[in-house]
Amino acid sequence: MRQFLRMVLLLVAMSSLLFAETTAQTEKPEKSEKESRITPDELAKKNKKTKTLVDTLSVKGGYSFGFTTRTDDKGGVANVNDPEHHGAAISARLVFNAGKQPFLKPYIDFTTFIRTDRVIYLPSIGIRHDFGNKKIEPYISLGVGLSIMDRSEAPVSGAAALDDKTYSANLTIETGIDFYLAHNFALSLSARYDIYNLGTTIGGYYQLTTIEDRSSISAFAGIVIRFGKDHTKKDDDDDGIFNNTDYCINTPPNAPVDDFGCAKDDDFDGVINLTDSCPSTIPGAPVDEKGCALDSDNDGVIDLYDRCPETLKGTPVTECGCYPSLFTFSLNYEFNKYKIEDLLNNPTFSVVEFLKKNKNYNIRITGHVDDVGSIENNKIVAKRRATSAAQFLIDNQIEASRIETQHTASAKSASEIEQKEITNSETEPQPEKKAETEDAKTEKIEEVRSQERSIFIELFRTDKKMVK
Numbered sequence: 001m002r003q004f005l006r007m008v009l010l011l012v013a014m015s016s017l018l019f020a021e022t023t024a025q026t027e028k029p030e031k032s033e034k035e036s037r038i039t040p041d042e043l044a045k046k047n048k049k050t051k052t053l054v055d056t057l058s059v060k061g062g063y064s065f066g067f068t069t070r071t072d073d074k075g076g077v078a079n080v081n082d083p084e085h086h087g088a089a090i091s092a093r094l095v096f097n098a099g100k101q102p103f104l105k106p107y108i109d110f111t112t113f114i115r116t117d118r119v120i121y122l123p124s125i126g127i128r129h130d131f132g133n134k135k136i137e138p139y140i141s142l143g144v145g146l147s148i149m150d151r152s153e154a155p156v157s158g159a160a161a162l163d164d165k166t167y168s169a170n171l172t173i174e175t176g177i178d179f180y181l182a183h184n185f186a187l188s189l190s191a192r193y194d195i196y197n198l199g200t201t202i203g204g205y206y207q208l209t210t211i212e213d214r215s216s217i218s219a220f221a222g223i224v225i226r227f228g229k230d231h232t233k234k235d236d237d238d239d240g241i242f243n244n245t246d247y248c249i250n251t252p253p254n255a256p257v258d259d260f261g262c263a264k265d266d267d268f269d270g271v272i273n274l275t276d277s278c279p280s281t282i283p284g285a286p287v288d289e290k291g292c293a294l295d296s297d298n299d300g301v302i303d304l305y306d307r308c309p310e311t312l313k314g315t316p317v318t319e320c321g322c323y324p325s326l327f328t329f330s331l332n333y334e335f336n337k338y339k340i341e342d343l344l345n346n347p348t349f350s351v352v353e354f355l356k357k358n359k360n361y362n363i364r365i366t367g368h369v370d371d372v373g374s375i376e377n378n379k380i381v382a383k384r385r386a387t388s389a390a391q392f393l394i395d396n397q398i399e400a401s402r403i404e405t406q407h408t409a410s411a412k413s414a415s416e417i418e419q420k421e422i423t424n425s426e427t428e429p430q431p432e433k434k435a436e437t438e439d440a441k442t443e444k445i446e447e448v449r450s451q452e453r454s455i456f457i458e459l460f461r462t463d464k465k466m467v468k
Contacts, residue, residue, distance in 0.1 A: 004349070022322060052227045055105055056095045058188055061223025064089035064113045066120075073208035080202060080209045087115035089218045091225050095128055103130045103245065109143060109172070111194075120213070121148040122170050122194060131259070133141045135180045135240075143172040146195035149213065168197040178224050186224040193217050237261075267291070312354055323358070325461045331389075351457065352396045360463045363398075365389045366456040367407035382407035402462075 028169035068083040069256040091111040098106050105128050113120040126143025176190025199212035235242050239251040241261030248262035255263040255274040263272035267281040271291030285293040285304040293302040296309055299317045303309055306321035316327045355361060365384035369378040386405040394400050 004071060006388075053096055054094055054227050055097045056093075056224050056226050058091075058093045058095075058222055058224045060190065060220035061190060062091075062218055062220035062222075063087075063088045064216050064218040065115065066115065067211060067217075069212045069214065071212075073210070074206055076209040077202050077207045080211075081117065083211050083213070084115040084117050087113055089113050089220065091220055091222070102130075105130070107141065107143070109145070111172075111192075111218075113218070118149055118151045120196075120198070120216075121150070122146070122172070122196075123148075123215040124172050125169060126172065137178040137180065137186075138176070140175045140176065141172075143174075145170045145172065146334045146402065147194070147198055149198045151200075165197070165199050171195045176220070180226075184226040186226070188220070188222050188224045190220045192220070197309050312357070314351070315354065323361075326458065328456065328458045331455050331457065352398060353395065354459065355402065360461055361459050362402040362404065362462050363393065364404040364406070364458040364460065367405075367459075368456060369408075379407065389455050389457075 049377060053244065064087050065082070066085050066087070068085060070080075070082060074310055089111065091109065093107055093109040095105050095107040104427045107126055107128050109122075109124045109126065111122045111124070113122070115244070122145055124143040124145025126141050126145075128139055128141040131138040131140075145325070147168050149166045151166075172192055172194050174192035176188055178186040178188045180186040193215065194217075195215045197212070197214065199210060202209045202211075233413055235246075237246070237249065237251045238254070239246070239248075239261055241257060241259070246261035248257070248260070251257055251263050252272070252274060257263055264272060265272050265276070267276070267279055268283065269276070269278075269281045269285070269287045269291055271287060273279060276291035278287070278290065281287055281291060281293050282302070282304060285302055287293055293304060295302050295306070297306070297311045298313060299306070299311050299315070299321055301317060301319070301321035305319075308317070308320070308322035311317055311321065311323060316324060318324055351363070355363060365386045367380045367382035367384070367389075369385075386407045390400075390403045390405045393403055
């Protein structure tokens with residue numbers, strides 16, 4: 001016990017000297033006006049003047065259970081006491097700041113297992129890995145060292161110890177959690193497993209008894225003191241990651257961050273989760289400032305998959321964002337009108353602009369009329385509608401060789417429209433409703449007629465090549 005207390009006092013003295021030398025040079029790290037990711041080299045340089053050699057000193061006490069075996073040869077030596085399995089455990093550890101990786105730190109440790117019949121001393125060195133650097137800090141460590149056994153009482157009186165193995169190599173695995181209650185003070189809980197090979201062989205007249213210490217498992221609780229001005233758990237951007245391990249030194253407020261203090265970007269599109277309106281963007285897709293995949297021509301196909309990224313607004317496109325080989329639409333006229341400027345409903349896109357930009361497309365224009373008026377007059381109106389539209393295109397520098405025209409005077413009469421409605425109601429199940437008024441019938445007939453007073457536009461490719 002005295003040896004252990006001497007070791008703890010020595011560790012405290014060393015820590016105090018190192019603390020006094022390094023804190024005199026500490027400076028506050030600079031803050032950036034906007035979040036910026038820095039490299040491990042830059043982080044090490046930033047913390048160079050503010051980092052102490054000693055990171056933490058921990059002192060703990062707890063319980064240890066030893067795994068021992070006893071072997072008796074030829075009946076064994078009489079009156080040999082069984083080894084004690086249970087006992088107290090005391091540990092002191094210094095963790096150092098070293099290297100460019102702030103989460104991987106070397107340490108020196110001195111632990112003692114105290115049992116009624118023996119004491120085991122375990123000085124060791126190793127590496128500790130911290131999982132982040134937050135107020136609740138889990139860690140794991142791996143160390144190697146020496147195990148030294150000191151018997152406080154002999155296993156049996158009157159028998160010689162033929163082989164008393166009082167020291168061996170030691171392997172230590174430990175995991176724990178540090179709970180920081182203040183900037184530089186924490187409570188710590190940990191568990192460790194030690195593997196060693198200690199033992200004693202006792203001989204009688206013809207008998208042998210062998211007692212072996214193979215390993216032990218221990219549970220500890222204690223305190224942790226952290227040194228250094230920059231290691232006082234300061235967190236300038238309030239992201240839960242302290243300055244000395246924060247790779248992004250001014251994260252936006254309320255942004256979820258990773259273990260390195262950088263704002264999370266789950267879909268890796270360059271827009272952090274906090275402001276990402278589309279958090280599941282397809283990998284590799286260019287995005288806008290809101291984190292949504294770009295669709296530069298607004299055709300419904302994102303730029304990543306769009307093989308024709310400059311299609312005109314309102315035109316139909318295929319799955320790859322290109323024009324189909326054939327698409328159609330209608331332009332409606334008032335009754336008995338045929339001039340292109342008399343159109344009531346303008347197209348959703350400019351036919352002229354489309355034909356100028358797409359020389360591999362031609363146009364077919366079909367003039368239509370309704371059932372009002374004589375057949376002869378309707379034929380004339382239908383033809384004029386088609387030729388008027390064609391002339392409009394020619395006047396706008398569209399080659400006449402790319403324009404086809406045709407017309408038709410066939411249209412459903414009012415009685416045919418009404419008869420079709422009656423037939424549909426007889427053959428298809430219809431919800432119960434009141435009988436249509438004459439005004440409703442007239443309105444429906446006029447709607448059909450309006451659709452038939454039109455020119456029908458077909459835009460089609462003249463080459464065989466088609467983008468799929």
